[in-house]
Amino acid sequence: MLRREAPTRFFFFLNSIALMLLCLFVTPTSAMAPQPIQILPVLSSAQTPLEHDSKKEKKTATSAAPVKRESVKVSRDSRPKVVRNGKVKISERDMELLARLVYAEGRGEPYEGQVAIAAVVLNRVASHKFPNTVREVIYAPNAFSPVHDGNLTHKSNERTRKAVRDAVNGKDPSNGSLYFFNPDTATSKWIWSRPVTVEIGNHRFAR
Template sequence: MSLGYKINKRIGKPIFIAFWALLLAVSLPLAATAAEEKASLADQIKIKLDGKDVKLTDSVKVKADRLYVPVTLLAKLFGAKVRWDAKNDEATVSSAHGDRIVLGDSVPVVYFNDERYLMEALPFQVDGKLYVPLREAVEMLHAKMAWEKKTQTVSLESVPLAVVTEEVDLTEISRQVDSSNRKLLARNGLTAEDAIKAGTKLRVVVPSILSNKAAPFTEKDLLLLAKITQVEAGQESYDSQLAVANVILNRVKDSRFPDTIRDVIYSGKQFPPAHNGLLDKSVPKADALRAAKDALNGKNNVEDAVYFFNPKVSKGEFWSSLTVIDTVGSHRFAK
């Protein structure tokens, strides 16, 4: 072995380490700078309501090029009331025009007048406050929003109810607001057979979510999913129970497994309680019911996982061959 080769071998590793250290030193400040610039951008955003500046007690959040604000701020601006359910991380908004809106932390489905719709973006919590996607929330509060990028200004416009008169009927109101009779009837819970007399007040802002109904589920589905969740993870955290519920729903969507909740639970050997009587005796507690409902409403903390197991109990070639997505509580969730 030549002296030159020995020297190169000795200095190669330090140079390699130094290179990666330099790369980290450069990339970490860049990432921090990007985050700071994003936060700074959010701090510069202004909101106007009906042409007047809104004093913000909390900064606007920017996430994936969407604007978010606390639901309590929007409710106050438009005369709505908010009831916060800390146990279920859920806000119920009663609007000034009689609409009822239920929003959950990281839950894509919103309950709007007791109907379920899928939002394009998820609400999320920061410092105990529920932030909601601004445009979708504004529409649900019967208002309009415009964004001016140059001045970083959000312009909100409150929209009054339209009133049917002898001269201005439903068809004319539909024309004025660039909508249709069918949409306005649906928005107001009316049908073509209902008599719309002079003096009738109509909501005319049709939220975009109304064109995106969530996939339905039955009370039997909810109860069965909650029961198996209780048996499998009832002694663990809500997050663990949510993960178990989602493994079942992930299987329903996967062509390798049955396509109903019941058939997934009762087929195969993954869920022994379905065959030994424990499932039939199961009485789901509040956390299991919440986890099942949230999972059915699209809140998924173990995307793509179709197996879960306790590594202290389940051992062998099959389990070790799986790709673990996450560990929640005592279970590993895998595909």
């Protein structure tokens, strides 16, 4: 009885070893990493992928296009009308303002003196030491007594307007002066220190 069981046990032992070897060679030795699932964007039923890409390109092209800006409109009165000696640009409104200053400063002066007053203002506009517009020169602090005293009226006449036109067109009886003063009424010691270029009427013109 023991002799018959020995071969049977040996047979099952061999079968077990064979089965283990079979499983060893058939089963893969390296594990495969799970592949991530790619989720595609959900498109609406009315929009195909081709339409989606076309709209995206159109949007990019639109954003890169330059933005048009409206041109700045300038009122007619503020446009430069005349150039004096290639340096001073003056509008019709500034010419009227200058005529009012000439009227306030020199309405009792000879015509040549009125042209010289207008020329002093234009010389200041052309100089780097003063503002570069007629209005800024006239309204500069302590520049002209009628403005400082509040006596710059809205009055002018054809004579002072003509004097301004002549000064704008290049006439300068002041010989390039930047200042003028009445020696009978001037109280500033500094103005007396300026070199005088010419005297016209009651005014002395200086640099």
